[in-house]
Amino acid sequence: DVQLVQSGTEVKKPGESLKISCQGSGFSFSNHWIGWVRQVPGKGLEWMGIVYPGDSDTRYNPSFQGHVTISADMSITTAYMQWSSLKASDTAIYYCARAASGSHDSYDIWGQGTMVTVSS
Amino acid sequence: NFMLTQPHSVSESPGRTITISCTRSSGSIANNYVQWYQQRPGSAPTTVIYEDVLRPSGVPDRFSASIDSSSNSASLTISGLKTEDEAEYYCQSYDGINVVFGGGTQLTVL
Numbered sequence: 001d002v003q004l005v006q007s008g009t010e011v012k013k014p015g016e017s018l019k020i021s022c023q024g025s026g027f028s029f030s031n032h033w034i035g036w037v038r039q040v041p042g043k044g045l046e047w048m049g050i051v052y053p054g055d056s057d058t059r060y061n062p063s064f065q066g067h068v069t070i071s072a073d074m075s076i077t078t079a080y081m082q083w084s085s086l087k088a089s090d091t092a093i094y095y096c097a098r099a100a101s102g103s104h105d106s107y108d109i110w111g112q113g114t115m116v117t118v119s120s
Numbered sequence: 121n122f123m124l125t126q127p128h129s130v131s132e133s134p135g136r137t138i139t140i141s142c143t144r145s146s147g148s149i150a151n152n153y154v155q156w157y158q159q160r161p162g163s164a165p166t167t168v169i170y171e172d173v174l175r176p177s178g179v180p181d182r183f184s185a186s187i188d189s190s191s192n193s194a195s196l197t198i199s200g201l202k203t204e205d206e207a208e209y210y211c212q213s214y215d216g217i218n219v220v221f222g223g224g225t226q227l228t229v230l
Contacts, residue, residue, distance in 0.1 A: 035219065037165075045157070045165065045210055047219035061218055095164055105214040106153050106170040113164045 002026035004034075004096050004111035011117045012086050019082040020114045022096030027109075029077035030054040033099040035107060036070060036081050040092045048094075050104060051079055059104070086118045122146045124211050124222035131228040134201050140225045142211030143193040150187055152214045154194040159224075160207045168209075169196060201229050 007021045022034065036048040049060040053072035060070070072079040079096055094114045097107035123145040132138040142154065156169040167176050169185040172194070182199045194213075198205055206229045211222040 037221075044224045045212075045221040047212075047221065050219075059217075097165075100170055103153070103171070105212070105219045106155055107157075107212075108167050108170050108176055110164045110166060 002098075002109055004098060004109055006094075006096060006111040006114045009115045009117075011119070013120055014086060014088055014118055016086050016118075017082070017084050018086055018116065019080055020094060020116065022079045022081075022111050024077045024079070024098065027098070030074040032101060033104050034072060034079040035097045035099060035105070036068075036079075037095045037097060038064075038092045039095065039113075045095075047105075048081070050099070053077075053079065086116075088118050088120075090116060091118050092116060121218055122213075122215055122220060124213060124220055126209075126211060126222040126225045128223070129226040129228065131230060132201055134203060134229055136201050137197060137199040138201060138227065140196045140198075140209055140211075140227070141193050142195070142222050143191065144213065147215055148189065149192045149194055149213070150189050152216070154185070154187065155212045156183075156185060156194075156196045157210045157212065158205075158207045159210065165210065198227075203229050205229055 030053045033050045035050040038046045048064045049070045051058045051070045051072045053074040069082045096111040098109040100106040100108045125143045153171045157165040159165040168183045208224045210224045
C-alpha cells in the first residue's frame with residue numbers, strides 16, 4: 001500500500017525544539033515532492049512548504065520561512081519538519097502529503113497528521 | 121498571492137446533487153491545476169479530485185469537477201449524495217510559487 005505514516009503527538013514548551021517525521025512506503029519516495037500543511041484546530045489548511053527527497057530541493061511559503069526547516073532523507077524514505085524555538089502559536093495539526101508524479105502541488109496521498117501542542 | 125474563495129457552507133438532501141464553487145481572485149484558474157480535498161471531522165484530508173478532473177482510485181464517480189475560465193472558478197459536483205459525504209471540502213491550487221487552499225466549505229447532508 002502507498003502510505004505516509006507520521007510521528008506521534010507532541011507536547012512541548014515555548015522555546016523548545018522539535019522535529020516531526022513523515023515516512024513513505026509503497027512508492028518511489030525520492031521521485032515525489034512531499035508537502036507539509038498546517039491546520040490550527042477548528043481552522044482551514046495552510047501550505048507550509050515542500051521538499052524533493054531526490055535532491056533535497058526545498059521551497060517554503062514565505063509566511064513560514066525562517067521559522068521551520070523542511071528536510072528529507074531518501075535513504076530511510078522520511079521527510080521532516082523541524083522548529084528550533086517553538087511558540088504557542090505553533091499549536092496545530094501538521095500533515096504531510098505526497099504530490100502526484102511530476103507535480104509540486106497535486107497532493108494525492110496524505111499522512112494521518114501529527115498534533116503539536118505548545119504550552120507553558 | 122491569489123486567493124481561492126469558497127462558500128462557507130452548503131446543504132442538500134440525500135440522493136440529490138450539490139455543486140461547490142471555488143473562485144480564484146487573480147491569475148487564470150486554467151493556468152494551474154485545481155485539487156479538491158475532503159476532510160471528515162477528526163480525520164486527515166483525503167483527495168477526491170486532483171489535476172482539475174482526475175479521481176484517485178477508490179473515489180466513486182459520484183464525485184466530478186470542472187473548470188470555468190469565464191468565471192475564473194472551479195467546481196466540485198457530488199451526485200447521489202450520501203450521509204457519508206458530509207464533510208469539509210477544500211479546493212487548492214498553485215501560482216508557481218505558493219500553494220493556496222480555499223477556506224473550506226462545510227457540506228451538510230440532511
